[in-house]
Amino acid sequence: xxxxxxxxxxxxxxxxxxxxxxxxxxxxxxxxxxxxxxxxxxxxxxxxxxxxxxxxxxxxxxxxxxxxxxxxxxxxxxxxxxxxxxxxxxxxxxxxxxxxxxxxxxxxxxxxxxxxxxxxxxxxxxxxxxxxxxxxxxxxxxxxxxxxxxxxxxxxxxxxxxxxxxxxxxxxxxxxxxxxxxxxxxxxxxxxxxxxxxxxxxxxxxxxxxxxxxxxxxxxxxxxxxxxxxxxxxxxxxxxxxxxxxxxxxxxxxxxxxxxxxxxxxxxxxxxxxxxxxxxxxxxxxxxxxxxxx
Amino acid sequence: xxxxxxxxxxxxxxxxxxxxxxxxxxxxxxxxxxxxxxxxxxxxxxxxxxxxxxxxxxxxxxxxxxxxxxxxxxxxxxxxxxxxxxxxxxxxxxxxxxxxxxxxxxxxxxxxxxxxxxxxxxxxxxxxxxxxxxxxxxxxxxxxxxxxxxxxxxxxxxxxxxxxxxxxxxxxxxxxxxxxxxxxxxxxxxxxxxxxxxxxxxxxxxxxxxxxxxxxxxxxxxxxxxxxxxxxxxxxxxxxxxxxxxxxxxxxxxxxxxxxxxxxxxxxxxxxxxxxxxxxxxxxxxxxxxxxxxxxxxxxxxxxxx
Numbered sequence: 001x002x003x004x005x006x007x008x009x010x011x012x013x014x015x016x017x018x019x020x021x022x023x024x025x026x027x028x029x030x031x032x033x034x035x036x037x038x039x040x041x042x043x044x045x046x047x048x049x050x051x052x053x054x055x056x057x058x059x060x061x062x063x064x065x066x067x068x069x070x071x072x073x074x075x076x077x078x079x080x081x082x083x084x085x086x087x088x089x090x091x092x093x094x095x096x097x098x099x100x101x102x103x104x105x106x107x108x109x110x111x112x113x114x115x116x117x118x119x120x121x122x123x124x125x126x127x128x129x130x131x132x133x134x135x136x137x138x139x140x141x142x143x144x145x146x147x148x149x150x151x152x153x154x155x156x157x158x159x160x161x162x163x164x165x166x167x168x169x170x171x172x173x174x175x176x177x178x179x180x181x182x183x184x185x186x187x188x189x190x191x192x193x194x195x196x197x198x199x200x201x202x203x204x205x206x207x208x209x210x211x212x213x214x215x216x217x218x219x220x221x222x223x224x225x226x227x228x229x230x231x232x233x234x235x236x237x238x239x240x241x242x243x244x245x246x247x248x249x250x251x252x253x254x255x256x257x258x259x260x261x262x263x264x265x266x267x268x269x270x271x272x273x274x275x276x277x278x279x280x281x282x283x284x285x286x287x288x289x290x291x292x293x294x
Numbered sequence: 295x296x297x298x299x300x301x302x303x304x305x306x307x308x309x310x311x312x313x314x315x316x317x318x319x320x321x322x323x324x325x326x327x328x329x330x331x332x333x334x335x336x337x338x339x340x341x342x343x344x345x346x347x348x349x350x351x352x353x354x355x356x357x358x359x360x361x362x363x364x365x366x367x368x369x370x371x372x373x374x375x376x377x378x379x380x381x382x383x384x385x386x387x388x389x390x391x392x393x394x395x396x397x398x399x400x401x402x403x404x405x406x407x408x409x410x411x412x413x414x415x416x417x418x419x420x421x422x423x424x425x426x427x428x429x430x431x432x433x434x435x436x437x438x439x440x441x442x443x444x445x446x447x448x449x450x451x452x453x454x455x456x457x458x459x460x461x462x463x464x465x466x467x468x469x470x471x472x473x474x475x476x477x478x479x480x481x482x483x484x485x486x487x488x489x490x491x492x493x494x495x496x497x498x499x500x501x502x503x504x505x506x507x508x509x510x511x512x513x514x515x516x517x518x519x520x521x522x523x524x525x526x527x528x529x530x531x532x533x534x535x536x537x538x539x540x541x542x543x544x545x546x547x548x549x550x551x552x553x554x555x556x557x558x559x560x561x562x563x564x565x566x567x568x569x570x571x572x573x574x575x576x577x578x579x580x581x582x583x584x585x586x587x588x589x590x591x592x593x594x595x596x597x598x599x600x
Contacts, residue, residue, distance in 0.1 A: 006425050006493070007503045016420035017432055020413045023473035026458075027451060028439045034450035092337040095330040102331070108585055109338045111592075112345055115580035117532035117550045120573060123557060124344040127351065133566065135347070135363040169341055171595070178596050198326070227445040231534035235554050249445045256449035257539065265449050272446040280440060 119231030153244030521594020
């Protein structure tokens with residue numbers, strides 16, 4: 001690319017950048033550095049003084065069975081959420097690619113959940129699956145399932161996963177539809193002429209060509225399940241029953257905001273930052289690859 | 295990657311004919327198309343049912359709701375419930391009426407959306423159209439914040455807000471959420487596609503940086519701004535963790551937080567019919583924005599990629 005034509009001005013660019021930089025420094029870098037700093041300190045019980053303890057907080061956090069439990073919970077929760085929301089969205093997108101009439105209609109109805117706040121999605125689920133008044137809970141009991149997510153950990157997990165996955169279907173649907181439209185029809189037609197049946201065509205041509213979209217969505221959905229679902233967990237189960245649905249982000253919140261374990265909470269924040277950085281790095285490598293091929 | 299996204303229009307006859315031909319070529323039979331419609335209908339049922347059912351619940355009496363299963367059709371209490379929630383419901387949620395909550399949420403969503411767009415367009419403008427020392431340093435400083443969502447730095451950020459006296463203020467609710475790299479990156483990417491000749495021509499005609507920004511850059515960015523606005527409005531409207539931490543006083547609550555309180559503070563005597571009305575009020579505005587601005591929303595979503 002040729003060097004860009006630019007405006008000669010010494011002072012103006014700094015002025016233009018100032019608002020964003022100011023907010024970024026005050027609300028991003030300062031707190032992040034505080035988290036790093038606190039993660040190597042230990043406060044006395046009264047919060048009056050703190051001393052340097054090196055990596056002790058990390059050691060304690062990583063050895064804590066509760067923390068390991070929430071790692072496991074997060075892994076199960078994100079995998080299940082990503083899998084179900086993507087699988088359903090892919091099925092619906094493939095179907096939407098087949099029909100001729102009504103695509104606009106289907107899409108309009110399909111994007112609603114995107115606009116629903118995760119916490120409200122959770123509350124709708126409470127309403128539907130609450131053991132005493134939920135109509136779907138009634139239905140479940142009617143078919144013979146003893147349903148009580150308030151006491152039964154795995155059932156609580158099913159409930160938060162389904163609420164989280166439900167909310168994400170819209171997003172995945174839009175991306176899969178876009179991905180499907182980008183696949184050259186001639187390739188599929190060629191396979192059809194060679195006698196490949198629709199199912200075979202899907203798994204041998206369409207699905208592999210969708211891989212970039214799928215991979216991108218996998219990263220996005222994992223990030224979503226890690227961070228954006230705090231509202232669902234907080235509203236639906238509050239991490240319970242027991243600690244059956246306590247995800248990593250929920251634990252940072254409950255240790256820090258409710259239990260005032262600042263050193264532990266800070267160490268957990270730092271671990272989360274490392275996870276996000278890893279996810280973002282993966283995502284950008286993928287973006288670069290796509291640019292390369294595209 | 296952007297152009298792959300443009301939604302197909304199904305309206306035009308030519309497109310329909312073209313696709314029928316294409317369908318014939320691929321051997322998509324009439325039956326399999328019916329199956330596709332059936333599966334899509336089922337999908338819509340799953341996706342839209344919880345929202346529809348909330349609406350149904352908001353039109354029934356409390357007694358009906360408390361005795362499941364709830365009927366599948368709306369009841370006759372629509373006016374009754376909605377007017378109670380909107381006009382007679384003072385004090386229902388810690389002494390705050392629904393209007394205050396809706397007002398707070400609207401302020402938060404609009405401030406975040408507009409603030410973010412203004413801040414990002416200015417900084418992207420500086421980074422693309424000027425050359426100055428430390429340009430790339432600043433770019434990276436902004437870029438890295440992609441990796442620090444609020445959720446991972448909850449406690450330290452909260453402490454900063456306390457120190458700055460920003461608890462229970464609109465500033466505290468919105469300002470920290472305004473700086474993010476996503477919008478800046480989007481504008482930067484778009485600005486880079488603007489040909490240098492345009493800048494040159496503007497300069498020859500004697501336009502300064504401000505003139506160029508106002509008369510050329512802004513009009514060109516209209517679509518991008520609209521798309522971002524939808525996404526950011528939804529982002530602001532659906533915030534949860536941040537307002538939860540930032541507000542102690544009930545009259546600074548957003549509607550999402552207030553709803554959560556309505557459910558958690560009561561067990562047997564939760565007024566579910568009014569909770570459901572409030573849920574509808576919290577859900578409908580963002581859905582309207584998404585549905586009415588669908589074209590920009592889809593474009594923006596698939597292009598920003600986050």
